[in-house]
Amino acid sequence: MKSELRYAIAHLRFGFSFFLLPVFLWTLTQSPSVDWLKAGLAFCILHLLIYPSSNGFNSYHDQDTGSIGGLKNPPQAPPNLLYITWAMDACGLALSSLWLGWQATALLGAYILASRAYSHRQIRLKKYPIVGYLVVFVFQGAVVYAFTAYAVRTHFDLSGINFFRQETLPLLTASLMMGGSYPITQIYQHEQDRADGVQTLSMWLGIRGTFLFVGLMLLALNAALWWRFFQQKQLVYFVFFIVCTAPVGWFFGRWATKTWHTPENATFENTMQMNLLGSVGINIFLAGLIIWEKILFSTL
Numbered sequence: 001m002k003s004e005l006r007y008a009i010a011h012l013r014f015g016f017s018f019f020l021l022p023v024f025l026w027t028l029t030q031s032p033s034v035d036w037l038k039a040g041l042a043f044c045i046l047h048l049l050i051y052p053s054s055n056g057f058n059s060y061h062d063q064d065t066g067s068i069g070g071l072k073n074p075p076q077a078p079p080n081l082l083y084i085t086w087a088m089d090a091c092g093l094a095l096s097s098l099w100l101g102w103q104a105t106a107l108l109g110a111y112i113l114a115s116r117a118y119s120h121r122q123i124r125l126k127k128y129p130i131v132g133y134l135v136v137f138v139f140q141g142a143v144v145y146a147f148t149a150y151a152v153r154t155h156f157d158l159s160g161i162n163f164f165r166q167e168t169l170p171l172l173t174a175s176l177m178m179g180g181s182y183p184i185t186q187i188y189q190h191e192q193d194r195a196d197g198v199q200t201l202s203m204w205l206g207i208r209g210t211f212l213f214v215g216l217m218l219l220a221l222n223a224a225l226w227w228r229f230f231q232q233k234q235l236v237y238f239v240f241f242i243v244c245t246a247p248v249g250w251f252f253g254r255w256a257t258k259t260w261h262t263p264e265n266a267t268f269e270n271t272m273q274m275n276l277l278g279s280v281g282i283n284i285f286l287a288g289l290i291i292w293e294k295i296l297f298s299t300l
Helices: 002-012 014-030 036-062 080-099 102-119 129-152 160-166 168-179 182-186 190-195 201-231 235-261 268-299
Strands: none
Touching: 002 036, 002 080, 014 036, 014 129, 014 168, 014 268, 036 080, 036 102, 036 129, 080 102, 102 129, 129 160, 129 168, 129 182, 129 201, 160 168, 168 201, 182 201, 182 268, 190 201, 201 235, 235 268
16 A cells, blocks of 8 residues: 555656746746735645646556656556546645636646546547647646736736737747647657557657757747847846756757767657756746846835
């Protein structure tokens, strides 16, 4: 029993939530006002309940024996993992409905449903390269941005449709943060996914195509951030972004060059190193903006 619980906790992959943190932080930087108590609650709901639950639900249906994001040698996913994920989802939705409002709760519910449709054996959106990718692009990016925005803002006068119209660029930027590099996280799993009947976008593009696609998407992210800060007359923030993310840019270029000629370099270790460098860089950048604008500047 203890070993099953230990295996279930391992498959929740709490540490992997760090890689998903940028969208939450990005939303705080773009929110004109922040209720910090609600922001703390939204953070806990996403990063301690909903994201780990999605990880566990995916592991339960995949039953992977090879490396997965955050786990090089995953143990067998136990049967109780499914019930744990349901309980975590219910807890997250209950907390959101009590304190964050119906808009945030509806968006959170949509995220949960999408992540379940992505992984569930009877639906399995992840086996379709374009559809599976778009689920990640839209829901881990724009939908999480919208959930966080509705949850943390101290006043929210915009109707839903006006919100999505007026926040188009920040929403797109959030999706580029998550979806831009997502295919690279699949690059070492081609054989495992093929055996499972799944065709990911990375498999469809091939190893070289994956690097080219991700490179273009990262350029698009840079362009979106530049335009956003240009609109706000804060281009110094874009310079700060370049400085913070320079290490991952260097690593990506070096890794792509090596793997272009030697596909065996598309490994779990290299993928996790790139994810870590990218997440550390962009989280430092966004945390710096929050501290400067929302904490220090607001007290001057």
